[in-house]
Amino acid sequence: MTTATGYITDLDYIPGFYPHMSPTAIRYAASLNRVIPPATTDNFRYLELGCGLGNSLTTLAAANPQGEFVGIDINPSHIETVDKIISAGGLNNAKAIHSDFVSLPKDIGTFEFISLHGVFSWVSPEVREQILRIAKNHLAPGGLLLVSYNAMPGWAHLQPIRGILRQYAQLRQGDTTQRIRDALNYLVFIRDKKAKYFEDNPQAAAYVDSLLKQDLRYLAHEYLNEHWTSFYFSEVAAMFHSVEMAFVGSLPIHTNFWDLCVRPEFQDLFRTTNNRLVTESHKDFCANTAFRWDIYSKQPQVIENVEDRLRLIDNLYFRAVRNDIKLPHKINLGVVSSTVQGPLYEILLATLSQDTLPLAEILSHAQLNDNVPADIIRAVDAGVAMGLFEVAAGPVPPSPENIPEHLFIPLPFNQFILRNEQLSGRPVSLACAATGTGYSLSDFDAAILYELSEAGKNNLADRVLAQLSKNERSIQKDGKPITDDKIRREVVEQACARFLSQAVPQLYRLGILESKPSS
Template sequence: MANWSAGYVVDVEYTHGFYQELTPSLLGFLTLLQGVQAPDLGSSALTYCELGCGQGFSTNLLAAANPHIQFHATDFNPGHIVGAQSLAQAGGLQNVHFYDDSFADFLDRSDLPDFDFVCLHGIYSWISPENRRTIVEFIRRKLKPGGIVYISYNTMPGWASMMPLRRLLLEHMAARGSQLPGPARVKNFLDVADKLGKLDTRFFANHPKLSKRIEKLKDQNSNYIAHEYLNQDLEPFYFSDLARELVEAKLTWVGPANALENLDEVNLTKEQREFLAGIDDIALRQTTRDHIVDQQFRRDIFIKGAARLSAHQIREQWLETGFVLTAKGSRIPRELRGLRHGVKLHSGIYDPLIAVLEKGPRTLREIMAEPVLAQAGFSRLIQALTILVALGSCQPCLPTRGLDERKLRTERFNRVVADLSRFERKFGSFASPVTGGGIAADRISQLMWLSLEERETEMAHFVGSVLSAAGHRLLKDGKPLNDADQETELRQRIADFEQNTLGVWENLGLCAPSPQEAAEQRRLRA
């Protein structure tokens, strides 16, 4: 393997996913949830850095949805950067800059600004100690006071049983020769794991979760498995050790970068919560919590100089925060399930809250102008909105200022993404100018959206023709459909799209409403 790779998998491309946790507006929301000041998302002088950006799709999408932010991203794999730069150019993005630097080279650059956000998704556990020290030094030098760091990483004790097995599997692969291509290495890794699991070994017997974990891996993308398990370096961290490393960059832990993990009422028992409440040291408390829930992967927010907001500041920032639904109201679950408990969504609060948000994005101040919701009270509404975000049914919004420009940028970017879907299933998200983040959009939904953009009168014919031109067919139960069944299936999907998705996407700024719908929206706002 090439020396520049430093033991990292480079002959297998990383996946093209969008990672929601990287979204500035979501990071701001979760920081406010902890009563801590985040960078002002309404500022026109924000800067954002992603270290180890992979294919760069998340960075490009965020750049399209946040034209007021300057994005800088590096990944030492030049193949990834070529693709990222091509997508940025096609999308007309002027506010994103890609580099194929190593972390050490990136640290030595003199042409980078200081940053409001430094984000690392799936990087820190998969690199050498030397590279980790370089990243900490980069953050120390380049993160502004008050700036946010988002970091995700594998965690102990959730990896305690997998690490010895991974070591053994890598030894087997090395014994068979390391020149196998990436997919063959992944197959070899899974085959040996599967055979070991069927040998009635005491190791598997003493770690009963391993067999289920191997079974789940069989359904994963092979590129993901290669990058997750086959790198030379893989170190799951105890939270206390990670926090100790990041102290060198003057970072303070703020909270989890995930709304559900902020809701201990559904994740922990009463006794567990009381035990943790008795631990004053934050690092020890979090490490203890990880043992209680057998944490395997963490997503955390740190800040350089965490400034606590006053009660008045917290209230005013909440009142100005907007929210928008990402699912049709009738499809939003009426129960939230955590690790331990489920919580029924009280219809007296959630039904009117969802009804208001179905009319379009609303700030908390506008929500509380509704008499029935004003009665619920400020704190209860914040809890309800947090639960909707945890369900994946709602997202915080960017300020409305600059929305028109964001719509222009995201429309061009989404058009590029949808045009690529004519030929293959590659990207699974659109950019929303309302949230400043990504919205899940599968290939067929993208093609339906494209038919609306091109003013096609017969959506089923358009989508079917695109699939036919690419030599593709819809699959059902793993088998391609014939012409008649495909048309039936397409019409069913289109009906579902028009009934359950289109209105949601209009509120998210992904497409313009029809004149009749626009008039109705104006009437509802009046």
């Protein structure tokens, strides 16, 4: 079953939290591109178009109690699920509206942030027009909009896969799940029998294996919608330009650095142009981009100099991703490999492993006096892009000396998520008010955390083992399920010990765990 404009509604989408959607990530990407983002210290408004099952919306609402979060979705079953999370999580700053974008309530007001993930490439041209109208009418001046889409040329050789799946599914009987299952089997059949398309396109043949690992709900929403389209960057930029919105930058952060995305032999293409729109297109061709997360703004306010960036932007703090990173640090972000090293990074890493600091405080650090502010800022930004540092919405306290014996989970939202998502078979995201975004852990670690918060450290491994048995959940070692009870116990005991020594100090530092008040 689909909407009048061809979008599937008889099958729920999959749950998922996307960190790029946090106001902090969007604001930082804007500031890096010399655009002043909306302030988030006090109240701000955030609209998610096509919020699905609402994991991003609700996690961000719980992590940013000073903001108001509104989600819109056409699927009533999605909105029912979001409403349940909002009510169980006690989120009085979040609201889910069951509505087609076309009939969005006119008096909904304006928003400092609008996001749409997994929507723009999958809806009809009329719905896209409506999205552009919403952006024009409901994004506050200086506000930021995040849009994700399937991009060209990365999708070029895979487009027929979508065509085959959709056409075959249309010929089949049954509900959406049955039809996507049949279509997938057909795809595997013609691939295995070496249909000429697959012989001529070995990458497409290999791609079929990755589809077999995916959830059918994801595959149905990705491939069976009537109007699926992959766009060149310039096409999307032109659409937003038509509603007077300008391209600001992109996520993940490293995509804002062309030299981290394309090989050095292409540098002349980039060094000889100052036009960002041209640069983005070069980058997509040189990197064969298949998916983009782009940020647009209405009436962007440009940062003229370093002082502006320090003075006009609140709530962006930097810290080392981990305390044990050693230089030189090697990374590969897909196409190019880079190495981070040198005295400036040594000092930044040592400093940001101890403290979470805003740019102004990093610049005034005594050991950095000999460096020009612009160089320090560039090193911090490049460090974020290369996975050395991360950005938080506030000052995360330093690692504690001692962890209290009795701990609890203060946020009702996190209590609800842990109760429901532990051992769900997918990553679990909890809200963290200190960072303003989600904190993700494996569903197995979520089960350990749940037991720890319910009844403390005593017999922790026994209780986790009981949960695993109750949920008929197998655990693996070296890629194989463990069948021997003794080995199973040993693995769970080791996992609990590791969780207590490594994850708990982090969770306590982030305020996801707090000291339990004595009763």
